[in-house]
Amino acid sequence: MTKKNKTLGEFIIENQKAFPYSTGELSKLINAIRLAAKVVNHEVNKAGLIDILGESGDINAQGENQQKLDVLANAKFIQSLTNREIVCGIASEEENDFVVINSQDNNHQNKYVVLFDPLDGSSNIDVNVSVGSIFSIYRRVTPIGTPVTMDDFLQSGRKQVAAGYIIYGTSTMLVYTTGHGVNGFTLNPAIGTFYLSHPDMQYPEDGTIYSVNEGNYVHFPEGVKKYIKYCQMEEGDRPYTSRYIGSLVSDFHRNMIKGGIFLYPKSSKAANGKLRLLYECNPMAFLAEQAGGKASDGFQAILDIKPSELHQRVPFFCGSKNMVEKAEEFMETFG
Numbered sequence: 001m002t003k004k005n006k007t008l009g010e011f012i013i014e015n016q017k018a019f020p021y022s023t024g025e026l027s028k029l030i031n032a033i034r035l036a037a038k039v040v041n042h043e044v045n046k047a048g049l050i051d052i053l054g055e056s057g058d059i060n061a062q063g064e065n066q067q068k069l070d071v072l073a074n075a076k077f078i079q080s081l082t083n084r085e086i087v088c089g090i091a092s093e094e095e096n097d098f099v100v101i102n103s104q105d106n107n108h109q110n111k112y113v114v115l116f117d118p119l120d121g122s123s124n125i126d127v128n129v130s131v132g133s134i135f136s137i138y139r140r141v142t143p144i145g146t147p148v149t150m151d152d153f154l155q156s157g158r159k160q161v162a163a164g165y166i167i168y169g170t171s172t173m174l175v176y177t178t179g180h181g182v183n184g185f186t187l188n189p190a191i192g193t194f195y196l197s198h199p200d201m202q203y204p205e206d207g208t209i210y211s212v213n214e215g216n217y218v219h220f221p222e223g224v225k226k227y228i229k230y231c232q233m234e235e236g237d238r239p240y241t242s243r244y245i246g247s248l249v250s251d252f253h254r255n256m257i258k259g260g261i262f263l264y265p266k267s268s269k270a271a272n273g274k275l276r277l278l279y280e281c282n283p284m285a286f287l288a289e290q291a292g293g294k295a296s297d298g299f300q301a302i303l304d305i306k307p308s309e310l311h312q313r314v315p316f317f318c319g320s321k322n323m324v325e326k327a328e329e330f331m332e333t334f335g
C-alpha cells in the first residue's frame, strides 16, 4: 500500500526509480502539468474577482462559445508544457488543430504528445460549481527529429502512457495514472504543495448512484431509457440516487469514490453524444480501468476505439464494473 502524505514530487521521483530505463522526461511532463494545475487553480479560485467569468466572445472548433476561463486555462497549460521542452506536440479542446511544439535548437527531439481539456465543466464556471482539467499523454509514433503529425494524436486509448485530471472543487486534487494504479493528491493551498491523500484509488464494483442528464431522456436510445427506468425501480438496492453535476471530472470523481455510473449517451439530438474521445473519454477510461472500473460506448471498450478525428465525440458509459455491464446488457437488448 502506497504511503499517504508524501508529496507529489516525491511520488514522481519514486515512480521514476521503478523504471530503470526511464529518462525522467515523463516525470518532467507530470511536473509541468502539476505547475499548470496550480496556476489555473489560482485563477479559478478568484474568478469572480478578476473578471474572468463569462464568455470570451470566441467560438472553438466544436462551435461552442469559449468561456474566458477556457481560454486562460488553455494558455497556461500550453505555456507550462512548451517552456519545459518535453513535448513535441499538443492537442486541446480549445485549439482547432494540433500544435507542433519545437524550440529553436531542439529539432523535434521530444517524444511525448499531450492532449487536454483545459477547463472541463465550462457551464459550471459562472455558478461556482466544481470544474476540472483533463490530460492524456502518448509517446509519439513518428520518428524523433521530424515534426509531429496527426498520427501521433490519433492513437487508440490503450497506447496512453499516462492520464489524469485536476478537480477544482471544495479542495483541489490531481488524480493520475501511469498504468500502475490510480493515485490522488490534494493541494495544500497554504504552501502550494500536492500531497498523496488518496493512494491506490479503486472503483467499488457496484454502486447506487447514476449520473445522466435526464433532461435529454426523450431523445435517448431505448436501451438507455430502459436502463434509467431500471435504476429508478423499487427493487433490491434500487432505486439508485440520481446525481449529476454537469462537470465530467466531478461526476467521475464522485462515482469513483462512492461507486456509481456516468452516462453521456448518443441521442436523437447528438448522434455520437457530446464528450470528446481523445481528451475526455480516453483519459477517464484509462483511469477507470486502472481503478477496477469500466468504460465503453455502450458496446465496445472506449480504449479499443481507433480514433479518426481530433475532436470526435463518442457515447460514454463509465463507472463501477457491474453497473456498466448492466447498462451494456440493456444496450445489447434494446439498442
Ligand SMILES: O=P(O)(O)OC[C@H]1O[C@](O)(COP(=O)(O)O)[C@@H](O)[C@@H]1O
Pocket: 093, 117, 119, 120, 121, 122, 123, 213, 246, 247, 248, 249, 274
Ligand atoms: O450540459 P450537458 O449537456 O449535460 O453536458 C455536460 C457535460 O459537458 C461538459 O461540460 C463538456 O466539457 P467541456 O466543459 O470541457 O466542454 C462535461 O464536463 C459534462 O459532463
Ligand SMILES: [Mg+2]
Pocket: 117, 119, 120, 121, 248, 280
Ligand atoms: Mg470537457
Ligand SMILES: [Mg+2]
Pocket: 070, 093, 117, 118, 119, 120, 121, 122
Ligand atoms: Mg473544456
